[in-house]
Amino acid sequence: MEEIDRGIRAMKALQKLVPEGGMKNLERVREEMDELISPEFEPYFLANAALHLLFVCDRCGRCCLEEKGIAVSIDDCRRIARHLGLSLKRFMKDYTRPHEMKGELVGSARILGKKEGEPCPFFDFGLPGCRIHPVKPQVCIAALYLSKMNLLICEEQKKINDFPICSADAKLRARIADFSLQLYEDTKSKSEIEMLFDSTKPEVKLFNLLLRLKGIEIYFGHERAMLLARKLGLARVPEDSVLSITGFVYVARLQEARR
Ligand code: SF4
Ligand code: SF4
Helix, strand or coil, X not given: CHHHHHHHHHHHHHHHHCCCCCCCCHHHHHHHHHHHCCHHHHHXXXXXXXXXXXXXXXXXXXXXXXXXXCEECHHHHHHHHXXXXXXXXXXXXXXXXXXXXXXXXXXXXEEECCCCCCCCCCEECCCCEECCHHHCCHHHHCCCCCCCCCCCCCCCCCCCCCCCCCHHHHHHHHHHHHHHHHXXXXXXXXXXXXXXXXXCCHHHHHHHHHHHHXXXXXXXXXHHHHHHHHHHCCCCCCXXXXXXXXXXXXXXXXXXXXX
């Protein structure tokens, strides 16, 4: 099957990212990653990260209209303030407010100044979509598979997330289901895919590590992921497109296994 061949080629190409002399500090970085996401959640975390890479938001605005609170980190605030040509102080004052849960302040966390039932102040019905799309808060970038919940709460789950009311998720599910069905009917492809993801192969270990790093970037932010990437000796966190082709086959295989 063409998808499997592309997945094999993409997985082999990952080797080009490895610095001369191999990855550094592998064990230490793995331990740090385990502290962020426990190993027992790893397959779910990886699958949700892969879905995130494959997802293309239809920008229907439902999330921007219906989410109750949109958490912003200080990095989000700096980035958006710069984009809008405002000082950080002005941005915080005009666009954010303290984050409260059950009437209690959540530390010094802030959320966008959005009232329940009203759209986010950056939602533009005319576009349609987000007025600050290139610099939007991390929670909006990771709004689906890795953290529908507020990033400040950070629950881990043994679940491949799905969002039936999201049209873009439905399209992605349909693509994956279609591929899984073809796999189900084709024993040769099924054995090829099992060989492709043989966990003893070095390229599979590398794919898992890089997808995990990508998931950490999505979930915990670019800075956190870059620190880990540098410790590994990588120049940068891999681009989405470098992992998404094999990621598609990875998720389809997991779905197929759960049939
Ligand atoms: S519901 Fe889906 S398509 Fe609509 S804005 Fe949210 S993520 Fe995007
Ligand atoms: S910041 Fe942008 S993407 Fe996030 S909720 Fe507001 S309009 Fe939507």
